[in-house]
Amino acid sequence: MQLEKIISISGKPGLFTLVTQLRSGFIVEDISTGKKASISNSSQVSLLDNIAIYTFDKEVPLFEVFKNVAEKYNYEQTIAHKSSENELRAFMTSVLPDYDTDRVYPSDIKKLVQWYNLLQKAGIINKDAFVKAEEEATVTDAEVVEETKAEKKPTAKKAAPKTEKTVAPKAKASSAAKSSVKSTQRKQG
Incomplete structure (x- = not known):
């Protein structure tokens, strides 16, 4: 499942997919309706x-x-996001038993349930979505290891030939420049 292009926009219900970037913002597509809209960078x-x-x-x-x-609910819809606080907490305990009950609020659980149900209804959550993502992660990890090995290989560097630095003598100010400075000083005084 590719969550990197799925966003939530504050003040707008639902979830959106990033379509493209503009100078002043983004074009997004609602995953439920398929309608496109533009949002600003702010x-x-x-x-x-x-x-x-x-x-x-x-x-x-x-x-x-x-x-x-998804595994607990057999890739089907879960409880409603408008369920009671006790039902939401029981749901959360069943899917993530060691969640921090002090820092995860009922409103967070409601969002989680709502987002899951929206993604499931849109066909984004299915058995293949999780398998492919795990395979991609494995390939990506292997590529990172290969790149790291390539970076660690020593490379022979040739020493650049030493050259002597030449320093140009400082040029003296011309007499014309000196006289223009003196005339400017006379006018100011």
Whole structure:
């Protein structure tokens, strides 16, 4: 699942896909309706790929939480985001047992549930979405290792021949320049 192009825009309901960038902002597409709209650079935007849920030990990326939800609910819709606080907390405990109950608020869980259901309804969450992403991550990790190995290989550097520096003598100011300075000083005084 590619969350790096899916965003949430403050003040606008739903989720959007980034289509293209403009000078003054972005063109986005609503994942539910498919309608395109433009947003300005001043809009508050959150990339789903950059969001994580607090646990007592670490922060778990939203991708992993969505994967847990999808596996628990067999890639189908979950509870409604308008469920009671107790139902939302029970849901969260079932998909991420060690989530930080003090730092993850019911409003955060509502967003999580709403976003998951929107992505599932749009066909973005399915069994293939999580498998492909894991394979891409593995390939990317392997590429990083190869690049790191290539960077560590010693390269032979040839020493540049030494050249002597020549210093040009300072030029004396011409008599014409001196006289123009004196005439300027007389006019000011």
